[in-house]
Amino acid sequence: MGDILVDRQEMKKKVEKFKANGPSEPLDNIELKNPFPVMLKEDMMKMADAHKQQHHNFVQKLKSRSNERLEIPLKQNSKIDSNFDELANMSLDSDDFKKVSGCYHINIDAKLHEELCSKFYLKKSPPMSVTKYLERVNRLLCPSTASLLTAAYFLFNTVFNLKPSNMTCVVPLEAPPEDEGEIQMSPVNSRNIFRLILGCLRLSLKLIEDKNYKQRYYCKVVGMQNMPEMLRLELAEMFMLDSHLFINQYVLTRFIFQFKVFDHNVRLLFASMK
Known part of the structure; x- marks a missing residue:
């Protein structure tokens, strides 16, 4: 339990120190003292996977509605997927959003x-x-x-x-x-x-x-x-x-x-x- 219940201030100092020094080799090969808990990392990965699955379900639902109700067929490899992928990491007031959406x-x-x-x-x-x-x-x-x-x-x-x-x-x-x-x-x-x-x-x-x-x-x-x-x-x-x-x-x-x-x-x- 010691690795999980790490003091936040102490963890923050270690992260800042690590960022300042910079890794000399790939991050996966570096062993830090008191690294981020493995259990938290797994939870974060599960949350990310759940978010991707939710996004995928939304796009598939949109395609289904388009085909059934609006009679506008969208191909399975439609660019609608990449549109939402690009917007996933953007803020609504960013310049990148305007480039993707157009005007x-x-x-x-x-x-x-x-x-x-x-x-x-x-x-x-x-x-x-x-x-x-x-x-x-x-x-x-x-x-x-x-x-x-x-x-x-x-x-x-x-x-x-x-x-x-x-x-x-x-x-x-x-x-x-x-x-x-x-x-x-x-x-x-x-x-x-x-x-x-x-x-x-x-x-x-x-x-x-x-x-x-x-x-x-x-x-x-x-x-x-x-x-x-x-x-x-x-x-x-x-x-x-x-x-x-x-x-x-x-x-x-x-x-x-x-x-x-x-x-x-x-x-x-x-x-x-x-």
Whole structure:
């Protein structure tokens, strides 16, 4: 019991003395007088192993939820493992954390963004609600979950004029750097929301889906008058996104997490205004 119940002050002095002198050979080969108790070392190793196992279980659970509920498959060798491994030894305010997570950037010039937004306005508000419009699109086009999530991701970036800097990490992104200015939300109302949704959905369907409907059928479903008009809308949306259309499972998973936080904050804001 003498090795276990070592006086803390005495142990501290010995450790500091050992650090000051420095080992001349590997630490495992040095025999110190009254070394750290073996029993404590074993306990610390068990705690470390338990922490690693807990981390592994969390990542596997995240992958399972992604596959079953969100329909976003994550490969067994997904980089999500290395993401969490790198963050395990970081503090939330460290520079390394920002390097791993990345940040948003302002996408295009504010004036150009405003001009492009004007392309999505209708002369008057449609009689159909946004919910009914989405139900109609879902019923007649049957888009996949991945297509809808991608369209929502494009719509979010379009409205807030943002682009992400990291495409291989599920860690939430930081706000844009201060020198880029504040995030400005574009006006969204009943006159432009339908075409904004349509433009984002059209791009996501072309990227994700392999279903091929005739252009006229698309126009009929979404309420466009002709094909050239729909093509101009697609081009306007591509310019709004500055052709940043790359998408993968990391981007979608991160977007779901961040959008849930965004939705929660918006609900709290509206509740406080009542």
